[in-house]
Amino acid sequence: MAVDLATLTDALSVHGPDILRWCGAIAKKLRQFDVSLEGKSSGSSNTDALTLADLTVQELAIAALRDRAPELLACRIEAEEENGDLAAFASESDYVITLDPIDGTKYFRDRTGDQWCVILMLRTRETVHYSLIFVPEDGETGTWVEACGDRILCGPDDTSRPARQVLDALTPIDVSNWSGSDRIYLIGFQDRDVERAGNVTEIGLTGVAPDDMPGSIYPLLATGQFGGSLVHSPNIYDHPASLQIARILGGDAVWVHNGKSVNFDELWMDERADMLRLPGIVATSPNREILSKLCELAKDWPKQRYVD
Numbered sequence: 605m606a607v608d609l610a611t612l613t614d615a616l617s618v619h620g621p622d623i624l625r626w627c628g629a630i631a632k633k634l635r636q637f638d639v640s641l642e643g644k645s646s647g648s649s650n651t652d653a654l655t656l657a658d659l660t661v662q663e664l665a666i667a668a669l670r671d672r673a674p675e676l677l678a679c680r681i682e683a684e685e686e687n688g689d690l691a692a693f694a695s696e697s698d699y700v701i702t703l704d705p706i707d708g709t710k711y712f713r714d715r716t717g718d719q720w721c722v723i724l725m726l727r728t729r730e731t732v733h734y735s736l737i738f739v740p741e742d743g744e745t746g747t748w749v750e751a752c753g754d755r756i757l758c759g760p761d762d763t764s765r766p767a768r769q770v771l772d773a774l775t776p777i778d779v780s781n782w783s784g785s786d787r788i789y790l791i792g793f794q795d796r797d798v799e800r801a802g803n804v805t806e807i808g809l810t811g812v813a814p815d816d817m818p819g820s821i822y823p824l825l826a827t828g829q830f831g832g833s834l835v836h837s838p839n840i841y842d843h844p845a846s847l848q849i850a851r852i853l854g855g856d857a858v859w860v861h862n863g864k865s866v867n868f869d870e871l872w873m874d875e876r877a878d879m880l881r882l883p884g885i886v887a888t889s890p891n892r893e894i895l896s897k898l899c900e901l902a903k904d905w906p907k908q909r910y911v912d
Contacts (some may be wrong), residue, residue: 619672631705699728708720709713789821801816833888861907
């Protein structure tokens with residue numbers, strides 16, 4: 605089946621909001637119970653958390669994408685978990701749909717924060733073309749972020765109206781006048797996240813470690829409450845949404861060791877966590893000056909995620 609980019613982004617924008625709203629509702633209900641599972645063993649609590657909700661949400665999302673928009677079957681699927689009818693989608697394609705059924709599983713499982721979210725994206729090897737993020741417990745009815753083309757939408761859900769109508773009624777972020785803070789989100793440095801956040805603060809920015817995050821990074825970045833992130837070997841199921849937001853706002857996501865823009869040719873499989881990752885350390889920000897500072901700071905930090 606031959607499809608073009610516009611057909612795929614249209615399908616995701618039409619059907620994605622309903623699907624992610626359903627997923628969020630199911631996850632919120634499951635969060636009331638003990639749904640912890642054994643699974644990953646990378647040594648990082650943020651990475652290794654796995655729940656029945658991850659598997660349930662992915663099963664629902666994959667089936668809904670399959671049934672609601674057959675044109676999407678021409679895409680490859682890269683999902684954080686291994687369940688769902690993944691075989692219904694193409695094994696080879698220039699277009700890749702990525703799904704993170706619950707980003708922030710540790711906080712979801714431990715009930716220590718409401719920054720968990722559901723993420724759906726479409727990318728090629730060069731960049732991300734569509735991102736949809738739903739943060740179910742941010743605000744009374746949840747918060748949306750949608751990025752496509754040159755537009756970013758961000759705002760509260762309203763369950764009295766269809767999800768697509770809610771998004772269409774939001775005022776787009778003023779890309780030409782975006783002004784972000786100096787707060788930088790850090791994650792992926794194993795047991796050194798707090799130390800690395802301190803290093804960022806020492807150069808005149810404000811480093812924020814995972815346990816100090818006030819919410820999900822995506823709405824915070826879109827609205828300027830955060831100025832960027834510094835992530836060691838980010839996985840491809842969540843971080844690229846920040847990449848797209850930053851690029852629409854005039855910035856980028858770059859490898860700190862050489863300052864080059866991130867692409868998706870150089871992925872590696874993290875066998876410990878059973879997920880695909882970008883190699884090395886990635887700085888992401890709409891602010892080019894912040895990117896330069898983060899690259900200068902971290903360019904000589906170890907590229908390897910694991911020391912043993």
